[in-house]
Amino acid sequence: MTIQSQTVLSCQGLTKKFGGLTALNQVDLDLRKGEIVGLIGPNGSGKTTFFNVVTGIYAPTAGSVTFAGADLTAKSPQQVYRSGIARTFQRSRVCLPLSIFDNIMIGNHMRLNHGLIHNLFCRGEFRREYEQGYSEARKLVETFNPDLGEHLFEAVANFPMIDRRRIEICRALISHPKVLLLDEPSAGMTHDETRQLMDDILEVGQHDPDLAIIIIEHEMNVIERITNHCVVLNFGQKICEGAYREVAADQQVQEAYLGGEGVQTCSPA
Ligand SMILES: Nc1ncnc2c1ncn2[C@@H]1O[C@H](COP(=O)(O)OP(=O)(O)O)[C@@H](O)[C@H]1O
Ligand SMILES: [Mg+2]
Incomplete structure (x- = not known):
């Protein structure tokens, strides 16, 4: 897949507090045209909250969301969707x-x-x-x-x-989005099904080379196979980013993700 240098979505210092809990803490994330970014991190690290803030479900406590050069911070979900960001949800919503x-x-x-x-x-x-x-x-x-x-x-x-x-992914794609946010699309599926679905997502990217995707996914072999870039969250903070190999080798990521046992890839399906 060709990745273009143009940044389509830029989040700066994105912060979301729920009372005393900081679910997202000063997160910067840039997404370029045609790129597939893996958003990873342990349960409760703020991944879904990041999607919810970008898509206008929650207004951020601080920080900004810029999409195709326009300020999308704290816009309504309808405005976000109209501007070209579509998503799926962690729990199936058909x-x-x-x-x-x-x-x-x-x-x-x-x-x-x-x-x-x-x-x-x-x-x-x-x-x-x-x-x-x-x-x-x-x-x-x-x-x-x-x-x-x-x-x-x-x-x-x-x-x-x-x-x-x-x-659900087709429902997001029918609006011809420029950015697709996928929240654990393989949740509840077998290993083989996950592999098939990821092949489908790669194919979607080939059909529309400009489409940029952020995928939240727990299976590390999936992340390794389909992403160009990874961002790792822990306790709401970005602790590392880079290509999968760099991220997987990072000590902080290993400690956060698997209590110091290292990021393990599942056996290839
Ligand atoms: N609407 C909410 N009200 C209060 N706390 C929330 C809300 N949404 C998420 N949280 C909390 O924010 C933290 C991050 O949650 P979430 O973004 O769902 O994590 P992840 O998707 O990485 O598993 C968790 O501690 C969660 O309990
Ligand atoms: Mg989640």
Whole structure:
């Protein structure tokens, strides 16, 4: 993957306090076009809070978020999404009774949100938007799993966890984001499923070479395989960053991550 030098997302001194607890402490992070950054650290180290602050779920206590040159600090989640940052959540958030198509189109509301009156009176335009949405959703989902394209109108509840995760990523991608934030996309999946999903994510990156991705992931062999750069958090602070090899060899990281036993890679799947 070609990484371009242009910084798309820049976080400076990002801090978030919950009462007396500092969940994020003066974190700087730059993300460049086309880059895949691994955000790692022990449980409770502030990874999800970082995503929540960047995406406007929480306003930071201090610090700034700049996206494509514009200040996004403390903007609403809707504004963040409209400007081109999409995410998935640590806990699966698909609507199980809804179809694959409906679940994906929830992520496309920015382009479809014309309201009932418009849709009733501008039937032609509504139909064109619907057809365009259908072909985009189908193309996206087929990038991940060609079989899913045939089942676009089936309830998501009928599909295994890996496909649900894929659908969530498609829901984020349908808005054509410039930055994709993935919070533990492999949670609850087997080793083989994790490997498949990571292949899918690499493929997504190849389809859109400008797309920048931050992935929170616990499996170190995954981080090693798919990231260009890693940022390590511990107790809300950035303790190290660099290529996976440098980070894995760092003493502070080893102590934080595995109580001094070293960063271990899982056996290759
Ligand atoms: N809404 C919240 N209110 C209070 N404390 C929170 C909230 N969200 C997260 N925290 C705390 O912030 C710390 C970092 O949490 P989190 O970002 O979820 O960690 P990670 O994703 O790295 O496991 C934890 O101690 C967690 O309990
Ligand atoms: Mg988390």
